[in-house]
Amino acid sequence: MQRMIVLSGSHDVAIVKVPHVYTQVHISGRHNTLISAGSLGISDLRGAIGEEVDPLSQSDVPSLSRFLVDSLISKDRCRAGYLFDCDKNIQIVAADVRLERLWKIIRRFRSQARSEGMVCGSLDLSYIGVAAMWAEDIATDERRYAQGSPVAVAEAITGLITSKSIPQFEGARTGFPEHRQLCLALCGWKFTIETLEEECQELIERGQYYLAIVQAVLHGYKHIALNLLRSLIRSKTIPNIGLGALLASTEINEEQHEMCLWMEADAEDPALKALLTYLTTGDWRTVMKTTYLDSDYRIALGLKYLNDTELSGFLQGETARAVRNGDLEGILLTGLTEPAMDLLQTYINKTGDVQTAVLASAYANPRYIDDMRWDVWKGTYFEQMQTWRAFHERARFTVQHNALAVDRDGRSYKQSPVTTIDIVRGVPIRAAMESLDFLLLEKAVPHAYNADDIYRAALFVVSG
Structure with a gap:
């Protein structure tokens, strides 16, 4: 048996014993709301409620305390203006890395959709994620289509690449270069040296020194990475660990290879570990298999270096994992579409954070999905x-x-x-x-x- 807090529609509160089962969420506003095993969901308790228990045992207190603390956090965020301004939301949730990354992804989606920036002809591709864009898995809902001649998804993608002046794809051999470029744009890829240097400078100002160097290297501009590294070492911002010689080398020898391995093992900065992993193998695929970089970097690497078959498998696997785990970074893959609702449902089940889920999905409900x-x-x-x-x-x-x-x-x-x-x-x-x-x-x-x-x-x- 397990104890549950039951909040009924009449606002009565009861502590009850029910059989110990995994809580399933049933979508119905008429059913009761309960908290069980640290999760918040909506479930029909008819026929499942056992004897009432009073008071709470000590083993129940931590879960209740966490719920109350989370409720206070949500209240404070609401009072601070947690709503539909992505920049403001990023500031409000700055202490929570997961939420900060989520709002950066949504900010990018929203920026690209502004002024019909994701519309080509009669088709609107706003808030579509990387996985759906690559697979052309766009719902045929009338909400995405305006009156006029029908436009195929592939045709719309090509049209958007042209209208946004995105350059030709450079990377793995592919039959879908336009798809890859538009997906890279969704990941925040920088297509010019000017925007890349601006991004690197912003990372340095935020104290993410090694990530700025990684950003330059994975974009294929080692000379920018070397200039950044030299400047940071001269200003004594980071120590000189011999990284410059490794970056400047076209091919590392056995001694340098061994040095990269032990430096990677000792490094604490995830971006530095990612860079040393790449220098050790010379293959970004190795970095993709780690969690050293955020998902937008790893997905971008897949778009650059995996062949079409490998990329399809990679995106499908990552999307399924994100939905299954309620991983908010997976919104980059799902977009704000039906799979995102499944992902957010899992996130709510795990955290009880209805507030973030309803705000994040509000951009597309009911505009693009119902x-x-x-x-x-x-x-x-x-x-x-x-x-x-x-x-x-x-x-x-x-x-x-x-x-x-x-x-x-x-x-x-x-x-x-x-x-x-x-x-x-x-x-x-x-x-x-x-x-x-x-x-x-x-x-x-x-x-x-x-x-x-x-x-x-x-x-x-x-x-x-």
Whole structure:
């Protein structure tokens, strides 16, 4: 038997004993919410609830404590403006590397989609991930197509390469050079020396010295890497460990090979370990098999150096692993599409972080996909904001998401909010609260009224 905290629709809380099974998540807003084995999910407990247990045993306290701490973190992020501004989100979650990487990926997707930057003819490829782009696995949903002559995915990819002035592909022999170049762009690949040098300088300013050198080397510009290394050594920013001689060599001898091996074993910086691994073998494929570099670097290496068959297998395997593990970096592969919803569901099951999942997937729901899980997540998050009394934050969510949920012609995928306060008995509380959210943010309510009083009065009328 295991103990569970049960939060019922009537807001009653109970500690119950149920058979010890792996918690499965069932998508239904009408079922109860529970926490079991450190995970948050939605499950139907009918017929499974056993005797109530009170109080909590000491073994239950750590899981509950972690949940409460995570809830406080989510509340603080909400108050700080955690919403749809990717740059601001990156600052807010700076202490969490996983979330920081997620928002950098979404920022790149959003930047490329801005001003119809991922539209070719009648086809919109916005927020499509690397795996789907490579496999041309684009849903035939009408949301991605506008009126006009139909455009094949391959044709759209070629058109985008031309419109973005992306140069010809250089790397492994391939039958799909345009696909690789567009996928490299999704990974943040730098196609000019100027943008590469800017990126390297930004990495140095953030203290990622060896990653800046790796960036130059994997782009094929060893002379930039040597210049960066020389400057960092002269300024005593990093020690001189003989890396310059290794970089300058076209082929390392046996003694240098041995030196690379023990230096790699002793190195603590992951980027330095990746660079030494490459210098030891002369093959970036070896680096791809490690976790020294972030996924966007490893995926970019696959796009550059694997043949077509190997690349397809690599992307399929990495996507399946990311979805299975709820790895947020996998969003680069899945994009904000249906597989991303599966990935985020696993992430929620593991962490209980509904907040990040609903914000990240909001860019594509319902603009490009229509997944009922997003509505469930949003409802859960809105209820969290209700308990935090984050009324204005919730209103900003509603209004800003409405701006995202429009098609290329500006038509909304969502129902228009009401323009007057007209709450009657029997109206669902959530619908009434969303209407109030919009009115409060748009200042349709006189300033003499306090927002908290309006919400309390509305709740009384609706549920009284």
